[in-house]
Amino acid sequence: xxxxxxxxxxxxxxxxxxxxxxxxxxxxxxxxxxxxxxxxxxxxxxxxxxxxxxxxxxxxxxxxxxxxxxxxxxxxxxxxxxxxxxxxxxxxxxxxxxxxxxxxxxxxxxxxxxxxxxxxxxxxxxxxxxxxxxxxxxxxxxxxxxxxxxxxxxxxxxxxxxxxxxxxxxxxxxxxxxxxxxxxxxxxxxxxxxxxxxxxxxxxxxxxxxxxxxxxxxxxxxxxxxxxxxxxxxxxxxxxxxxxxxxxxxxxxxxxxxxxxxxxxxxxxxxxxxxxxxxxxxxxxxxxxxxxxxxxxxxxxxxxxxxxxxxxxxxxxxxxxxxxxxxxxxxxxxxxxxxxxxxxxxxxxxxxxxxxxxxxxxxxxxxxxxxxxxxxxxxxxxxxxxxxxxxxxxxxxxxxxxxxxxxxxxxxxxxxxxxxxxxxxxxxxxxxxxxxxxxxxxxxxxxxxxxxxxxxxxxxxxxxxxxxxxxxxxxxxxxxxxxxxxxxxxxxxxxxxx
Amino acid sequence: xxxxxxxxxxxxxxxxxxxxxxxxxxxxxxxxxxxxxxxxxxxxxxxxxxxxxxxxxxxxxxxxxxxxxxxxxxxxxxxxxxxxxxxxxxxxxxxxxxx
Numbered sequence: 001x002x003x004x005x006x007x008x009x010x011x012x013x014x015x016x017x018x019x020x021x022x023x024x025x026x027x028x029x030x031x032x033x034x035x036x037x038x039x040x041x042x043x044x045x046x047x048x049x050x051x052x053x054x055x056x057x058x059x060x061x062x063x064x065x066x067x068x069x070x071x072x073x074x075x076x077x078x079x080x081x082x083x084x085x086x087x088x089x090x091x092x093x094x095x096x097x098x099x100x101x102x103x104x105x106x107x108x109x110x111x112x113x114x115x116x117x118x119x120x121x122x123x124x125x126x127x128x129x130x131x132x133x134x135x136x137x138x139x140x141x142x143x144x145x146x147x148x149x150x151x152x153x154x155x156x157x158x159x160x161x162x163x164x165x166x167x168x169x170x171x172x173x174x175x176x177x178x179x180x181x182x183x184x185x186x187x188x189x190x191x192x193x194x195x196x197x198x199x200x201x202x203x204x205x206x207x208x209x210x211x212x213x214x215x216x217x218x219x220x221x222x223x224x225x226x227x228x229x230x231x232x233x234x235x236x237x238x239x240x241x242x243x244x245x246x247x248x249x250x251x252x253x254x255x256x257x258x259x260x261x262x263x264x265x266x267x268x269x270x271x272x273x274x275x276x277x278x279x280x281x282x283x284x285x286x287x288x289x290x291x292x293x294x295x296x297x298x299x300x301x302x303x304x305x306x307x308x309x310x311x312x313x314x315x316x317x318x319x320x321x322x323x324x325x326x327x328x329x330x331x332x333x334x335x336x337x338x339x340x341x342x343x344x345x346x347x348x349x350x351x352x353x354x355x356x357x358x359x360x361x362x363x364x365x366x367x368x369x370x371x372x373x374x375x376x377x378x379x380x381x382x383x384x385x386x387x388x389x390x391x392x393x394x395x396x397x398x399x400x401x402x403x404x405x406x407x408x409x410x411x412x413x414x415x416x417x418x419x420x421x422x423x424x425x426x427x428x429x430x431x432x433x434x435x436x437x438x439x440x441x442x443x444x445x446x447x448x449x450x451x452x453x454x455x456x457x458x459x460x461x462x463x464x465x466x467x468x469x470x471x472x473x474x475x476x477x478x479x480x481x482x483x484x485x486x487x488x489x490x491x492x493x494x495x496x497x498x
Numbered sequence: 499x500x501x502x503x504x505x506x507x508x509x510x511x512x513x514x515x516x517x518x519x520x521x522x523x524x525x526x527x528x529x530x531x532x533x534x535x536x537x538x539x540x541x542x543x544x545x546x547x548x549x550x551x552x553x554x555x556x557x558x559x560x561x562x563x564x565x566x567x568x569x570x571x572x573x574x575x576x577x578x579x580x581x582x583x584x585x586x587x588x589x590x591x592x593x594x595x596x597x
Contacts, residue, residue, distance in 0.1 A: 031566055031567035033569065047572055049569060050567070050570060063561050085558070163575075303558045
């Protein structure tokens with residue numbers, strides 16, 4: 001069903017569960033290296049595990065203190081209260097993504113609860129999203145389904161398990177029910193996940209790379225028929241791994257549910273999987289509120305009692321809130337509302353800030369990130385930040401400002417950097433893309449072009465400067481575009497008078 | 499009375515991938531049943547004003563420093579696996595999904 005029509009008939013009600021992998025050096029309950037640690041590179045399967053991660057008999061989990069500190073900081077940044085005493089619980093289920101047959105999570109005593117996040121929409125309106133809780137838990141291993149036509153669970157002959165990710169520290173942030181978003185629901189969803197990402201990045205507790213699964217969003221959506229005052233049945237959409245797909249998945253699911261309800265059907269309470277490539281969700285496991293995980297307090301772990309001193313220490317160390325930071329950066333960069341909104345809407349604030357920190361001018365950093373890089377990212381349906389590093393963008397801008405590259409050449413260099421050919425100066429050398437700044441070579445080409453077009457030469461000498469365009473074009477062509485057009489123009493006018 | 503029947507034991511054993519003989523099923527049905535009955539007895543006396551005990555000794559805040567230690571080698575990790583492909587555990591395909 002058409003999105004506007006769906007909104008006419010129903011009010012969307014949202015809820016999000018965002019999982020954040022913490023970038024600690026080790027796992028939540030074992031001293032195995034954390035594959036989500038800052039700067040970690042992918043390791044061979046089952047090489048980052050200890051007996052604890054495999055749940056071997058006799059092994060005992062011990063809580064990673066740094067993960068607790070990170071979790072409290074995140075809770076505070078979300079405006080949450082921190083529990084005086086918090087404990088872990090076993091969430092029991094049979095599935096081989098964890099070898100223990102349970103996940104250590106938190107149930108009735110989460111580390112943080114009752115917070116809120118200010119989220120800004122693209123038109124500048126802000127929206128408050130209430131946080132119910134943020135709790136600590138461990139990530140599960142990675143399953144690869146083998147056999148069957150599609151490589152998916154259905155039809156698979158067997159599954160291969162890599163437990164490297166098992167035990168990675170996670171914080172799960174759960175919102176309260178979100179109503180009143182109306183037609184902005186898809187955008188609000190994206191803005192919320194983006195706000196969480198900004199907070200996590202500002203805290204420096206996770207690399208927060210969605211494409212690597214550092215930040216994952218499960219979106220609960222239901223539709224309430226207008227005027228009914230009753231809530232609809234919800235679905236939980238998983239596998240939403242980019243900001244762009246958060247927005248698309250919500251929009252899709254609203255339209256899908258509306259079509260079913262309008263035709264007199266009923267929504268099944270289930271998990272649904274988002275497919276990035278086809279832009280649809282498909283049915284997963286039926287899920288009910290009665291799912292019985294038989295939670296009970298984890299007998300192998302002791303309560304976490306942070307104490308006021310630690311909480312206040314971490315509160316005092318909190319970085320500037322992202323919303324305040326935005327205001328400060330806008331002023332420092334001297335951007336207009338429109339320019340700044342352009343950066344925010346493209347979710348490129350961090351990239352632009354890091355590029356400026358590398359020495360680039362704010363205007364150029366904005367121009368390249370929201371322009372060419374965003375264009376290529378959009379074409380390939382990936383996040384701009386995954387294509388090129390702020391360091392390389394800054395180097396590219398420096399090459400433009402020193403006159404070594406024109407914008408046109410810089411786009412070719414960027415293409416090379418994105419293709420993995422190395423830093424901009426490597427690409428310049430390897431592809432031979434430097435601007436011809438040797439006036440001698442330019443003058444030779446100009447003289448040749450002027451000789452070939454004597455009528456143009458006459459016109460220029462008669463003061464018809466715009467006629468020079470034809471000669472400039474010929475020279476640029478002769479230089480295979482590797483010349484600064486402004487300099488060529490200067491030289492053409494100079495030579496024409498001789 | 500306990501809800502543990504031989505069928506429940508067989509189901510749990512299947513989920514846990516543990517092969518049980520019929521005599522093991524029979525003895526476990528009795529043993530698990532008496533455990534469940536004993537727990538039920540505790541539930542009867544545990545009124546809501548009694549706080550849950552997660553640990554017999556009143557300790558708290560036992561932490562580990564965030565410093566990587568020794569990991570298992572792949573060979574060690576897979577040593578107890580019923581089946582593997584040389585680097586990953588191989589398990590029967592299960593209809594379901596990651597939690």
